[in-house]
Amino acid sequence: MRRLPVQIVLFGLSLALASRSDARIFPDSPFSTKAAGTTGVSFLKLPSGARAQALATAMMAGADDSEAIFWNPAGLARMEAAGSPELSFSLNSMLESAYAANTAYALPLSGGRGVLGVSLVYFSQSEIKGFDTRGDSASSFTPNDLALSTVYAKKIGPVGIGAGLKLIRSDIGDEAGSTFALDLGVQAERVTDIGQGALDL
Numbered sequence: 001m002r003r004l005p006v007q008i009v010l011f012g013l014s015l016a017l018a019s020r021s022d023a024r025i026f027p028d029s030p031f032s033t034k035a036a037g038t039t040g041v042s043f044l045k046l047p048s049g050a051r052a053q054a055l056a057t058a059m060m061a062g063a064d065d066s067e068a069i070f071w072n073p074a075g076l077a078r079m080e081a082a083g084s085p086e087l088s089f090s091l092n093s094m095l096e097s098a099y100a101a102n103t104a105y106a107l108p109l110s111g112g113r114g115v116l117g118v119s120l121v122y123f124s125q126s127e128i129k130g131f132d133t134r135g136d137s138a139s140s141f142t143p144n145d146l147a148l149s150t151v152y153a154k155k156i157g158p159v160g161i162g163a164g165l166k167l168i169r170s171d172i173g174d175e176a177g178s179t180f181a182l183d184l185g186v187q188a189e190r191v192t193d194i195g196q197g198a199l200d201l
Contacts, residue, residue, distance in 0.1 A: 008159075008188075041168055043123035043145045048102045049090050061187060066106035069119040069151050073162030074185035076106050076115040076153035083108045097126030114154035117164075121147040130173060141173040149183070160187040 048070040052059045059071040066086040068075025079086065089103045104119040123145045130138035146169050153162035164183040170176065 041145065041147070041170070043100060044121065044147060044168075046092065046100045046123070048100075048121070049088065060185075063187075066104040066117060066119075068153075068162075069104045069106070069117045069149055069164065070102065070121070072185040072187060073117070073151045073153055073164045073183050074160040074187040076117050076151060076162055077155040077160030077187065079106055079108050079115050080112060080153075080155050083110075099124060114152055117149075117151040117153070119147075119149045119151070121145075121149075139173075143170075143172045145170045147181075151183070153185075158189040161185070 047053045047057045049067040052067065052071065055062070059067075061072075063071040063075030064078040065075070066079075066088045068078075085105070085107045087103070087105045090101070092100045094100065100121070100123045102119065102121040104117060106115055106117040108115045125143050127140045127142050129140050132138045147166055149164050149166040151162060151164035153160060162183075162185045166181040166183060167178065168181060169178045
């Protein structure tokens with residue numbers, strides 16, 4: 001049985017340790033100057049899919065279907081063997097007429113050439129009454145956000161790798177902004193023979 005080099009395992013562990021442990025949806029003081037720049041594209045942190053919500057969003061290693069686009073793009077590589085396309089859709093109705101919807105489609109390519117996937121995440125709130133700088137009533141607006149992703153994943157031996165390009169857009173009243181993001185993911189099967197331990201990804 002072929003084993004992964006120690007360097008790959010150490011690299012994965014360093015990535016996990018380098019991630020911010022204090023990441024959260026809302027900052028400590030959301031209405032103060034401390035909150036500037038801390039809540040951009042927070043709608044992407046909302047869980048997607050019933051399975052992920054049932055597992056308390058512990059989906060990085062377990063993602064193996066079209067919803068892997070939202071959690072770990074490398075999970076799409078697990079669909080390569082089955083060869084069947086998959087379409088998923090979920091809608092979360094939230095407080096005060098806010099809702100989040102997402103859909104994903106994954107297509108395994110013939111001849112073991114990997115898996116292609118696309119997804120759309122949309123978040124919207126109910127109408128908000130606007131006010132000007134003097135506190136006078138202004139026109140109402142409905143803020144919304146969306147993210148469109150394209151992903152490719154491939155299985156190489158026991159390791160699945162995936163990468164995706166994401167277009168993100170936010171509209172609030174008369175203002176709108178767009179940006180791009182890159183998603184990278186890796187999944188590996190049985191890095192060690194220890195058993196069901198922490199190193200078995």
